[in-house]
Amino acid sequence: MELNITHFFNTAAPMDYSASVAEIGADAGAATWGAAVEDSPDYMMLNTCEKREAFRDHIRGFGAWAPEDVENWSVVELNALLIQMISAAMRENDLTPQTTVDEWVEYEADDNHGHEIFRATDGEVYYYIGT
Numbered sequence: 344m345e346l347n348i349t350h351f352f353n354t355a356a357p358m359d360y361s362a363s364v365a366e367i368g369a370d371a372g373a374a375t376w377g378a379a380v381e382d383s384p385d386y387m388m389l390n391t392c393e394k395r396e397a398f399r400d401h402i403r404g405f406g407a408w409a410p411e412d413v414e415n416w417s418v419v420e421l422n423a424l425l426i427q428m429i430s431a432a433m434r435e436n437d438l439t440p441q442t443t444v445d446e447w448v449e450y451e452a453d454d455n456h457g458h459e460i461f462r463a464t465d466g467e468v469y470y471y472i473g474t
Contacts, residue, residue: 344397357430379423401472
């Protein structure tokens with residue numbers, strides 16, 4: 344499933360939601376999670392039951408959480424995790440609102456990238472969840 348993340352991509356500060364201990368200190372995990380949860384309602388990309396279930400299916404495949412935990416997360420928590428994942432992908436791939444067309448082409452051509460994030464021909468930005 345493709346999630347339109349254009350608003351988040353163009354307005355959020357990804358380092359607020361994905362940063363290392365070396366960058367922001369010993370409480371990096373708690374700080375970035377807290378920021379993602381706090382801002383989740385402002386960036387609600389999982390705004391339908393279908394999107395929430397698709398994301399739950401996607402993260403179940405990671406094996407990082409018990410299935411019952413994934414089911415019990417609130418919509419805000421679920422969306423906060425998505426915010427963190429998008430932010431990490433943006434930072435890892437140096438994707439910003441200022442990314443040029445040539446840089447997008449280079450990113451898309453590089454097989455070393457996961458390509459979860461992509462830009463459509465109309466300029467909208469998407470995040471792919473699935474296998």
